[in-house]
Amino acid sequence: MPETKAVSTLDNVVVKSPNDRRLYRVIELENGLSALLIHDPDIYPEGYAADQIDEDDEDGEEEEEDSDGSYEDDEEGDDEDDDEVEGKGDQQTKKAAAAMCVAMGSFLDPPEAQGLAHFLEHMLFMGSSEFPDENEYDSYLSKHGGSSNAYTEMEHTCYHFEVKREFLQGALKRFSQFFVAPLMKTEAMEREVLAVDSEFNQALQNDACRLQQLQCYTSAKGHPFNRFSWGNKKSLSGAMENGVDLRECIMKLYKEYYHGGLMKLVVIGGESLDTLESWVVELFGDVKNGSKIMPTLEAKGPIWEGGKLYRLEAVKDVHTLDLTWTLPPLRHAYVKKPEDYLAHLLGHEGKGSLLSFLKGKGWATSLSAGVGDDGINRSSLAYVFGMSIHLTDSGLEKIYDIIAYTYQYLKLLRDASPQEWIFKELQDIGNMDFRYAEEQAADDYAAELSENMLAYPVEHIIYGDYVYRTWDSKMIADLMGFFTPKNMRIDVVSKSIKSEEFQTEPWFGSHYIVEDVPLVLMETWINPSEVDNSLHLPSENQFIPSDFSIRATSSDGDLKSQSPPKCIIDEPLMKFWYKLDETFKVPRANTYFRINLKGAYGSVKNCLLTELFINLLKDELNEIIYQATKLETSLSMYGDKLELKVFGFNEKIPALLSKILAIAKSFMPSLDRFKVIKENMERGLRNTNMKPLNHSTYLRLQLLCKRIYDSDEKLSVLNDLSLTDLNSFIPEVRSQIFIEALCHGNLSEDEAVNISNIFKNSLTVEPLPVKSRHGEQITCFPLSAKLVRDVNVKNKSETNSVVELYYQIEPEEAKSTRMKAVLDLFSEIIEEPLFNQLRTKEQLGYVVECGPRLTYRVHGFCFCVQSSKYGPVHLLGRIDNFIKDIEGMLEQLDEESFEDYRSGLIGRLLEKDPSLLSETNELWSQIVDKRYMFDYSQKEAEELRSIEKKDVMKWYKTYFKESSPKSRRLAVRVWGCDTNMKETQTDPKSVQVIADAVAFKSTSKFYPSLC
């Protein structure tokens, strides 16, 4: 190794929260690369000793994927929990992580090969001189409890990973080679173009992506905005066909910009800063030397021509109005954040706000404003300030009026001149958020900080996002000068565009028309003659907390923090769980409530009336909830249960809950709000299942859950419901309830009891008896079941098909974690080979994943592939082929690799919760599932120690091998618009096709309800 040294080293320079125990060091290498090293003492809480590392390097085959089982309401989720110390290495620990941000992105795509920067990002994963295997990096991470990801922005590209703590150095070795000597083999390039193309096909039917691309496409020719940054087969392979040497282009891009001067690295480990420094110096010293001057972009004139209105045809049934103003770049003014002042006011939802006014007119349902976080909105060229309004049907007819009122509000802001007290509120909130920030997952944190290294000076790498240091009213006033009709772009996105003469955006193929905004309107907007009386500045926020005292008393919280929540109230009306936080010691608390409502899920009509009620209640509560800035509130329905969550800074929780409950108790909706909310729900139901992946999950749950109401049926019943129906239903549904709750965080037991009293005092209702509470039952598939459900995509232009192959295992056994342990381990072992085979090698599609599914406590396992290239019959065949190969793969798996997977999984289970919120969510899931095993992950980790390879083999043979009677499966196939269901004629005879979900369930058996 060439001995490079860090040319500079800065300790204690990065401003951090007094609560932050991590140590930060910034170094710079000779090649210009700067790195932020973070020592996190929680990674090795027992203390780090160099000899406990059994150095890296074993080899094998595995790979990552950021699997996402999150389409479900009530399924799966990774677990972590508390644990006790039990022998070496069994303590709660955290993962190590790293991220590299390179200051180049899609703005530097050559016009003849668009999407090249994104493609380059993909190619770095495909092997390096030192580690030539295509999946070496991901395989290494997967074997050691890690994962990775990357993304390409307009002016930077970020790569990040996390891994079990003792494998950080090994992972960095592989990672560093991305930036030293990637192979970029032609043959891999040809295949990976398909992955980029599949990724693009994922975005193809997404309205937000279509709008962004329309904005790029209609920007001034020659401007850096005028491009197609996703990349697809046409832009990349097409370039090759046009004689462009793609490999040469990609190498040129790499050579020009992948050098130390443009690289920002973040490494988070449990080792000392000196050790981390020596690793970085050794591994990244070979990165090419380069200048720190950022790539310059040529941009002349405005991005868009003023005075135009674009109407874009939507995929979903939505109406949105987007107003866009171009501001100068404001990165240098980050200590003033003038754009946030304006975003705060234009996006306000309280009394006197623009949204409140537009809602009063029945024109809008929601509004957001500000400069988006992504690279197109915040670049070195411009800050793009957007205002996005969701419209009702009648709002769609009033576009110009809405814009006129927007300019009235802007006039109000101008006339009132910038107010320092509003800035002070933002400042207080920023400082509070910084002081008591909740920790994120290590890899997200690393990625965020590496991006920040490009944006802020060293001392503000963390604080830069939060700081509001200097009040500059002139700067705000100047900025308001940019909010003119001439500097505004208008986009209306809606399902129906009323013209035959639409134009077509070439990459997405979306339809749009351009209109000229009448000049006389533009002139009245510039200087409105009056401002409507109901528009005014917000009043002072009474909900900003000022009491940050901590309830925890112990100085060493370790033992207490592992005690489970305590049941402090157990009565016919309510059951309250309580836990004082002694781990994080922040002034935050999370209070969650599940409220069974009488008959709320008894029929499709009741289900809809309940949803109407809840949505109207949310609408009614909006202004109050919005004022409670530092508290999050959510209201949602699960079966007959209303879930209310209020969480954040704890001081104002009781005050907010009192207000919410007082309104909930007596609220009766008005006719005009009823109409708006009903219209919104109808739209929501029409948009359900437009995405094939959501659709396949929905279809599976429809067959699994005994009582589930079909979205089309709901739509037709909803159509006939009136306010009278609702008003007679509300007193009934409110008459009997049962509450189960968790209060966790910075609350004393008395305070938790107090919260329960708020419920008792506000609601004078009868307890809902156990037998009247809804419990879901799950279909029990017959032995050897081979079920198939075929459905066409709901969106007629959707080219993606999906196959979701679900194997039913068994219901959970009481107090046992064994089945879950085997399932998770099985998943851990096969995930990367599945990805490597079906995505990297066969290129079936962008989404290739598998994982456990827990449906109301019945275990299952899913394989899922989404493809725009192949039909469901082919996809299912390829999945089947892979499943057959698992047996041989398991047989060949050596003991050492098996042990890696097992200890990787144990490490993951014993990982420390990064934040109070994630701990609360873990505890809450035990309550929701009525399992109440608050040490579930710890138990599962213990169980894993006794699981051997032969157990996994046996389990595979029992539940997956075709000849086993316990192998019971359901293949949901969603057919893309270019496929033909006639292909099912080749299905084997043994398959049972389910044509009608209701008929199928009427003859099915069900497991007893567990939750």
Ligand SMILES: [Zn+2]
């Ligand atoms: Zn990608």
